[in-house]
Amino acid sequence: QVQLKESGGGSVQAGGSLRLSCEVSGYTGRLGFKDWCVGWFRQAPGKERMGVGDLDPLGAHYTDSVKTRFTISKDPTKDTLYLQMNRLQPDDTAIYYCVARPGYCYLAYLESESSFNIWGQGTQVAVSA
Numbered sequence: 001q002v003q004l005k006e007s008g009g010g011s012v013q014a015g016g017s018l019r020l021s022c023e024v025s026g027y028t029g030r031l032g033f034k035d036w037c038v039g040w041f042r043q044a045p046g047k048e049r050m051g052v053g054d055l056d057p058l059g060a061h062y063t064d065s066v067k068t069r070f071t072i073s074k075d076p077t078k079d080t081l082y083l084q085m086n087r088l089q090p091d092d093t094a095i096y097y098c099v100a101r102p103g104y105c106y107l108a109y110l111e112s113e114s115s116f117n118i119w120g121q122g123t124q125v126a127v128s129a
Contacts, residue, residue: 002026002118004098009123017086020123022098024079037105039072040083041113042094043122049097051110052083056103063110065091088127095122 008020020040039054053062055072062070071084081098099116101109109115 002100004100004118004120006096006098006120006123009096009125011126011128012088014089014127014129016088016127017084018088018125019085020083020096020098020125022081022083022120024081024100027079036100036102037109037116038074038081038098038100039105039110039116041097041099041116041119042092042125043097044091044094049113051113051115052096054099054105054109055081056105058104061105061107061110085125088125090127090129093125093127095124097122 003025005023006020008018012018034057037054037056040052041049042052043049051063052066053060053070053072060072069087073082098120100118101116
C-alpha cells in the first residue's frame with residue numbers, strides 16, 4: 001500500500017521561499033514515479049482543496065496562481081517528490097498535501113481533489129505579510 005508523508009512546512013514572511021518534500025513508502029513500481037501522476041494540492045482556511053501542480057514523465061502542470069513561482073520535481077534516485085515555493089504570498093497560506101495516482105497526468109486532474117486516490121496527511125505553510 002502506497003503511503004505519502006509530507007515535510008518542510010513552516011512559517012515564512014512574504015517574498016520568502018520554502019521547499020516541501022513528500023516521501024513515498026510502499027511503492028513497488030518503476031523508480032522515480034515513472035508510471036505515476038504525482039503532485040500537490042492545498043487547502044486554505046475556510047476553503048476547499050485546490051490543485052497546485054502535478055508531474056508525470058511528460059512534464060509538469062501548474063495552476064495559474066503559482067506557475068511562475070512554484071516548481072515540482074523529483075529525486076531520480078529515490079521515491080521523493082518536492083515542491084519548491086518561491087516569492088511566497090499570504091494567499092499561499094494553506095495545508096499542502098502530496099497526492100498520487102497511477103498513470104499519466106491530465107490537465108483536468110488539478111481541478112478536482114477526487115482525481116487523486118492517494119493523499120498524505122498534509123503540512124502547514126503560513127506566510128505573513
